[in-house]
Amino acid sequence: MDKSEPGAGAGAGGGPAAALKRAVTSPYALLVLAALFWGGNWVAGRGLRGDVPPVALAFWRWVVAAVVFLPFTLGDVIRARGTIRREWLRLVVYALLGVTLFNAMVYWGLGRTPAINGALLNSAAPIFVFVTVWLAFGERARWLQMAGVCLSLAGVATIVTRGDLAALLRLEIGRGDLLIMVAVYFWGVYSIMLKRWPTALSPTTFLAVIMIIGMVFLLPLFLWERAAGGSVTVTARSVAGIVYLGLFASLGAYICWNRGVQAVGAQRGSLFQHLIPVFTTIFAVILLGERIEPFHVIGIALILSGIYLATRRGPAPAATDGG
Numbered sequence: 652m653d654k655s656e657p658g659a660g661a662g663a664g665g666g667p668a669a670a671l672k673r674a675v676t677s678p679y680a681l682l683v684l685a686a687l688f689w690g691g692n693w694v695a696g697r698g699l700r701g702d703v704p705p706v707a708l709a710f711w712r713w714v715v716a717a718v719v720f721l722p723f724t725l726g727d728v729i730r731a732r733g734t735i736r737r738e739w740l741r742l743v744v745y746a747l748l749g750v751t752l753f754n755a756m757v758y759w760g761l762g763r764t765p766a767i768n769g770a771l772l773n774s775a776a777p778i779f780v781f782v783t784v785w786l787a788f789g790e791r792a793r794w795l796q797m798a799g800v801c802l803s804l805a806g807v808a809t810i811v812t813r814g815d816l817a818a819l820l821r822l823e824i825g826r827g828d829l830l831i832m833v834a835v836y837f838w839g840v841y842s843i844m845l846k847r848w849p850t851a852l853s854p855t856t857f858l859a860v861i862m863i864i865g866m867v868f869l870l871p872l873f874l875w876e877r878a879a880g881g882s883v884t885v886t887a888r889s890v891a892g893i894v895y896l897g898l899f900a901s902l903g904a905y906i907c908w909n910r911g912v913q914a915v916g917a918q919r920g921s922l923f924q925h926l927i928p929v930f931t932t933i934f935a936v937i938l939l940g941e942r943i944e945p946f947h948v949i950g951i952a953l954i955l956s957g958i959y960l961a962t963r964r965g966p967a968p969a970a971t972d973g974g
Contacts, residue, residue, distance in 0.1 A: 678914035681907040682923035688904035690930025694938055695892045695900070696761065702889040704881035705758030708896070710873040711883070713750065713866050715897025724859040734851050735860060741848055742860050749841040749905075750865025755872060756834035763827025773831065774807040774928065777921040779839035784918060788847070796918060799961025803925040806953025810928050814946030842917040845909060854910055858902075922961045925954045 699708060721728075728735070735742065757773075777800050812818040850857050883889065912920035929951050936943055 678911040678920075679923075682911035682915070682920055683926060685904045685908040685911065686923050686926035687930050688899040688907070689924075690927045691934055692896060692900035692904075693927070693931045694934045695895050696758070699889055699892045700762070702884040702886060703893065704876050704883070705762055706755050706869065706872045706876040707881060707883050708758050708893070709751075709754035710866065710869045711893045712754070712896035712901050713862060713869065715894055716901040717862055717866065719898060720862065720902055721859060724855050727853065727856045728859050728863075731852055731856050731860075738850055738852070741844070741850060742857075743864055745841065745844065745850075745857075746861040746864035747868060748837045748844075750861055751868040751872075753834050753838045753841070755869065756830045756837070760827040760830035760834065763830070773835055774804060774925055776835045776839050776842075776924050777803070777918070779836045780843060780917045780921040783836075783839060783843060787843075795963050796922075796961045799922060799957040799959070801957070802960060803922060803954045803957030806950040806955075806957060807925055807928055808950075809946050809953060810932060810950035812946075813944065814949070839917070839921065842908075842912050842921055845912045846916045849913065854906065854913075858905055858909065919961065922958050925958060929954055 696708070703711070781797070781800065808816060852860065908920070911923070932943070932947050932951070
């Protein structure tokens with residue numbers, strides 16, 4: 652496996668070009684890109700809800716990603732078959748958590764819960780990560796990280812409640828909320844594993860393998876959904892949306908996220924999920940004609956401030972994840 656971190660090859664010098672290369676290939680830049688691509692996922696998913704059933708949406712987005720990605724990586728997968736046989740269990744777990752269960756449960760949940768509930772639960776992933784790492788590994792978070800989590804959550808709550816924080820008290824937890832909550836927890840465990848249970852495969856080979864395994868597990872769910880009457884309405888919009896989800900929300904986002912989290916750890920990396928509603932707001936203004944309101948500006952400012960605090964290096968606790 653390539654153990655080098657993104658941007659590690661750039662030295663301290665090299666002028667503006669080297670500085671730009673270090674900036675755009677840094678793990679934090681990769682995490683921002685992942686959040687950008689996933690922000691578009693919420694807008695695309697909203698537009699496709701009436702045309703594409705949830706499991707079909709999860710399945711076809713990965714089919715598109717595989718059609719584009721596998722021709723370039725299948726040779727590497729075949730050459731790495733020995734490593735794949737040795738690591739089959741962890742690869743199956745990665746695929747189930749990060750490809751099959753997370754995607755299917757999110758789309759199932761969004762069909763049963765308001766957007767405000769789903770957005771808040773998705774942004775709770777850093778809390779799940781901090782608690783799980785603490786319980787499983789006895790690792791304590793730095794106070795700056797915890798302060799950053801709280802500040803970012805306040806920003807997310809400001810955006811999704813349109814500045815009416817009292818709306819949080821009126822939320823009801825239903826089946827959709829529970830599905831998304833479990834899905835987000837699965838994603839948190841997936842992110843922790845990237846740092847704690849690393850694979851010997853290169854990042855691209857790893858993604859290709861879990862993509863294949865994940866689609867194998869999605870296939871029976873997809874066939875069951877079709878047998879139950881779920882069908883895709885083929886339009887220019889639905890095709891364009893699925894292509895976007897396959898190329899950017901699946902392929903591009905996962906590559907950026909996996910490399911970024913492997914470099915900085917799940918605790919820091921998970922905080923960048925708070926950028927997803929920021930980018931969702933921007934895309935909604937551009938693509939859906941929505942206006943930026945004062946609560947958007949306040950919420951985005953809180954989120955960015957929280958990420959800044961949480962990614963600063965303060966005094967280290969007794970045990971850290973090396974991030």
